[in-house]
Amino acid sequence: MTKKERTERILEYFHAQQPEITTELEFGSVFQLLCAVVLSAQCTDKRVNTVTPALFKHFPTPQEMAKAEAEDILEYISSVSYPNAKSLHLAQLARKLVEEFDGEVPHDFDALVSLPGVGRKTANVMLAVAFDQAAMPVDTHVFRVSHRLGLVTKKADTPEKVERELVKLIPSELLSRAHHWILLHGRYICTARKAHCNKCPISELCPSKNK
Known part of the structure; x- marks a missing residue:
């Protein structure tokens, strides 16, 4: 499976599960x-x-x-x-x-x-x-999960490099939502201390499964 094919399947899954998604921060303006x-x-x-x-x-x-x-x-x-x-x-x-x-x-x-x-x-x-613009913020969760899922290369060793590779890989109309999908996946399933592969709905697509 190529990286492009794997990315498409991962995005299809997230889109089906959470077509509309945004930050968990609470704000009024x-x-x-x-x-x-x-x-x-x-x-x-x-x-x-x-x-x-x-x-x-x-x-x-x-x-x-x-x-x-x-x-x-x-x-x-x-x-x-x-x-x-x-x-x-x-x-x-x-x-x-x-x-x-x-x-x-x-x-x-x-x-x-x-x-x-x-x-x-x-x-x-x-x-x-x-502002609903196509953008890919890279925090620790996005950085970690992008590497584990094989969405970026090992050369992407800084947040900005990860951002650049993801911007090229992910369709612009999905980019902002993909940020939230990847972030929340890292926050609740593919966590820093331990990846919960047994609970992961896309584990069959992950090159890092159980590693």
């Missing part, structure tokens, strides 16, 4: 999604979802958050990973949105990565989830 994604770096979505209700109640918009100091934001996000750095990033991010983007989250990649705390993965999440 594009700005709130951006904050949640920044907070989710090296942190679980579940943890982020426990802190954002209070955070967004007090700072629901860029304009409100821009008035806050990092210490004010830290009070609400202290239980996430790297809270000091993230509280500073959120304060700076909100101010830049107000000062340079009229309080609106930009729609293009270069503008997104110019924001404090926003890297390649976060920018791609925003493009995929908020």
Whole structure:
């Protein structure tokens, strides 16, 4: 079976099971999604979802958050990973949105990565989830599962290289959904500590099965 054939069958399975899929982060606006994604770096979505209700109640918009100091934001996000750095990033991010983007989250990649705390993965999440653009964010789950399923080559040894190979491999109309399919498969079945091959519905397609 070629990589293309294996990829097509894997995508067909996921599409049949979850034709519509999106992030597990909870948010009420594009700005709130951006904050949640920044907070989710090296942190679980579940943890982020426990802190954002209070955070967004007090700072629901860029304009409100821009008035806050990092210490004010830290009070609400202290239980996430790297809270000091993230509280500073959120304060700076909100101010830049107000000062340079009229309080609106930009729609293009270069503008997104110019924001404090926003890297390649976060920018791609925003493009995929908020703006319905073809994008492939690569986190640890996508990186791991893409290699285990043989969707990328061994030469793809960085998240950006994995992203490039997946963008070439997966049809653009499925790209954003494929990100969520692969991510959730890694989060719940093909986990980092141990791949649960006995529970995997696509194990017969996986070159790494039981390894």
